[in-house]
Amino acid sequence: MENRITENGLEYILMGDYYIPNISLPVENRPVGKYGRLHREYLKEHNPILYDDLILSGQLWTYLADLNEQAQNRLELIIEQLKASEGVTEDLKAADQMAWVGAMNIIRNRAEEIVLRELIYV
Numbered sequence: 001m002e003n004r005i006t007e008n009g010l011e012y013i014l015m016g017d018y019y020i021p022n023i024s025l026p027v028e029n030r031p032v033g034k035y036g037r038l039h040r041e042y043l044k045e046h047n048p049i050l051y052d053d054l055i056l057s058g059q060l061w062t063y064l065a066d067l068n069e070q071a072q073n074r075l076e077l078i079i080e081q082l083k084a085s086e087g088v089t090e091d092l093k094a095a096d097q098m099a100w101v102g103a104m105n106i107i108r109n110r111a112e113e114i115v116l117r118e119l120i121y122v
Helices: 035-047 048-059 060-086 089-094 097-120
Strands: 005-006 008-014 018-021
Touching: 008 035, 035 048, 035 060, 035 097, 048 097, 089 097
Parallel strands: none
Antiparallel strands: 005 008, 008 018
């Protein structure tokens, strides 16, 4: 018997007396991150059909890594826009550090809420 055969576009490997499909998931080196993990949990609870489809097609980790990158980029963009609109500058940081930290915390929390509503919990 041959060790490997190809049939219907799939490669099979001989293991003992049986041929087993040689299936592997695509390699994803990017991190899933915080937003990817949050979205994965959301999909499990609220959209299990899409979640199962992504798992079975082997695209879940790529999908989550892409979403995490999009969320990070969107978060940075929103923070910069809010800083500009509210006048939070390096001058404020030099003059009153505690006021700057407070303003940045508020801006970051607002930006994160926007990202969560726009990208993660949809």
